[in-house]
Amino acid sequence: MIDIRAHCDTTASAARVWSVLSDGWMYPVWVVGAARMRAVENNWPEVGSRLHHSVGLWPALLHDHTEVLSAVEGRELRLLARALPAGQAEVTLLLEPRGTGCRIEMSEMVAHRPFNRIPREVHDTLVYPRNRESLRRLKFIAEQSTPTGT
Numbered sequence: 001m002i003d004i005r006a007h008c009d010t011t012a013s014a015a016r017v018w019s020v021l022s023d024g025w026m027y028p029v030w031v032v033g034a035a036r037m038r039a040v041e042n043n044w045p046e047v048g049s050r051l052h053h054s055v056g057l058w059p060a061l062l063h064d065h066t067e068v069l070s071a072v073e074g075r076e077l078r079l080l081a082r083a084l085p086a087g088q089a090e091v092t093l094l095l096e097p098r099g100t101g102c103r104i105e106m107s108e109m110v111a112h113r114p115f116n117r118i119p120r121e122v123h124d125t126l127v128y129p130r131n132r133e134s135l136r137r138l139k140f141i142a143e144q145s146t147p148t149g150t
Contacts, residue, residue: 006131007105012142014095014102018074020142021093024051027066030137032130035061045071104138106131 010017020026024040039052045068054061069078075095082088094105108131 004108004110004127004131005105006128006135007103008132008135008139009098009101009103010139010142011101012139013100014074014097017095017102017104017138017142020138021045021077026141027051027053030134030141032134032137038063044068045077047071104135106135 020030022045024044025037027040028034028036033055035054035056035058037051037053041049041051043049044051047068047070050065050067052063052065054063056062064082066079066081069080069090071077077093079091079093080088081091090109092105092107092109094107096103096105108127110127
């Protein structure tokens with residue numbers, strides 16, 4: 001099992017970052033590779049709820065979904081992200097309050113074929129930069145949505 005971690009610090013509160021994560025329609029705005037949303041289940045981000053999305057570049061889009069495996073409001077969101085037949089991964093987003101902001105950590109565990117057969121170095125080269133950029137986007141969205149002085 002390969003676990004790839006990235007993190008960033010933000011001036012946005014954990015509650016503000018959680019509000020972005022809780023808006024399933026924002027998923028393709030901050031997740032690198034997500035092309036568009038097709039549907040967001042009404043109970044997102046409750047356990048078992050799904051985001052129905054497309055990944056890739058048009059016209060070669062894969063239609064799949066991401067499912068919530070566990071959620072602790074304002075602290076942790078664990079997802080099963082799918083883009084079959086390409087593969088699937090467990091993604092965990094942790095929010096750790098720090099002063100008036102927080103640290104956002106993203107952990108992606110590649111445990112399923114075919115990606116669990118690829119060497120760690122290749123995953124680090126391809127996945128880590130994508131996850132780092134996704135966190136950068138999430139940070140910018142949360143910070144832009146935070147009123148000045150709060």
